[in-house]
Amino acid sequence: MLRIILADAELELIPEGLFGHPSVRSYAKRRGKPPERLLMDGSFVHSALNRLPDGDRRGRPDIVHVFLLVCLDSILNLRGQLETLVHTRNNEVISISQETRLPKNYNRFLGLMESLFERGVVPSKENPLLRLERDLSLGNLLDRFRGQSIALTEDAPLMDPVAVFEKLGPDVNCIVGGFPRGDFLSPVRELTAKRFSLWREPLKIWTVASELTTSYGRVADSKGKR
Ligand SMILES: C[S@@+](CC[C@H](N)C(=O)[O-])C[C@H]1O[C@@H](n2cnc3c(N)ncnc32)[C@H](O)[C@@H]1O
Known part of the structure; x- marks a missing residue:
């Protein structure tokens, strides 16, 4: 085997510290789900990732x-x-x-x-x-x-x-x-x-x-x- x-x-799910970021808020609205239930995807919330350690490889x-x-x-x-x-x-x-x-x-x-x-x-x-x-x-x-x-x-x-x-x-x-x-x-x-x-x-x-x-x-x- x-x-x-x-x-x-x-x-990973979107971390709490990013819930208020404008790109996250608009992504959550588009997906029709609250940010805490969304996976973080760098192509949709790219500018928010810059706030995170290791932001260039996450999401x-x-x-x-x-x-x-x-x-x-x-x-x-x-x-x-x-x-x-x-x-x-x-x-x-x-x-x-x-x-x-x-x-x-x-x-x-x-x-x-x-x-x-x-x-x-x-x-x-x-x-x-x-x-x-x-x-x-x-x-x-x-x-x-x-x-x-x-x-x-x-x-x-x-x-x-x-x-x-x-x-x-x-x-x-x-x-x-x-x-x-x-x-x-x-x-x-x-x-x-x-x-x-x-x-x-x-x-x-x-x-x-x-x-x-x-x-x-x-x-x-x-x-x-x-
Ligand atoms: C997930 S891939 C890179 C992702 C890539 N940027 C993509 O979008 O598909 C990274 C992993 O693939 C493996 N990998 C990539 N290139 C390799 C190589 N030349 N030889 C062996 N393993 C490799 C390693 O385990 C590395 O950590």
């Missing part, structure tokens, strides 16, 4: 959306060999069931995530396709899983992911950054046995997710189902 964890993802639910679409629609997931998780900058963890069919439409995705933050589980407790846990650090999350933990970082040695997976056992926890720039906030170097890069320049999240799922799938095929 390959477990991909999008770590330190820039997914990127779009990265989470694309990451989840690529992972959940991958052949590896359809074969039942992928587990997908999102860990946020505020130590919330979202577990996503393999059967989840996510909205392709971004506005519908925002609405779904906002209900998840409100209710902790969607669509229902009886059918928990997405579940949110709070106060769970990346380290405590990794402690739950067996297998080796590795991370993808742009500055690590360049390696072929097929060769990396060939050397590892069947259970791999693979950490990918869920932020547009900068470094991990979590102590990823201490939490992982190996770090490597896929290309000598920064890649988009869809390329990283598709390389990982395809490479692991190839190794799984050559070694028999993992």
Whole structure:
């Protein structure tokens, strides 16, 4: 099983200190919801983000959306060999069931995530396709899983992911950054046995997710189902 964890993802509700900002007030009016129930998206409240520490990297639910679409629609997931998780900058963890069919439409995705933050589980407790846990650090999350933990970082040695997976056992926890720039906030170097890069320049999240799922799938095929 390959477990991909999008770590330190820039997914959060609009913080209280920004509720009165004009861009937030007009966004809330447009969405027809109070600011405290809205996800922060830098493309809609850009000027408000400048008031926050790390404002140049926060408010990127779009990265989470694309990451989840690529992972959940991958052949590896359809074969039942992928587990997908999102860990946020505020130590919330979202577990996503393999059967989840996510909205392709971004506005519908925002609405779904906002209900998840409100209710902790969607669509229902009886059918928990997405579940949110709070106060769970990346380290405590990794402690739950067996297998080796590795991370993808742009500055690590360049390696072929097929060769990396060939050397590892069947259970791999693979950490990918869920932020547009900068470094991990979590102590990823201490939490992982190996770090490597896929290309000598920064890649988009869809390329990283598709390389990982395809490479692991190839190794799984050559070694028999993992
Ligand atoms: C979420 S992506 C960057 C987001 C991008 N700006 C976008 O909009 O899709 C950042 C993460 O992808 C992974 N990544 C990006 N480029 C990489 C590379 N060349 N090699 C390995 N991993 C990479 C790293 O885990 C990094 O933290």
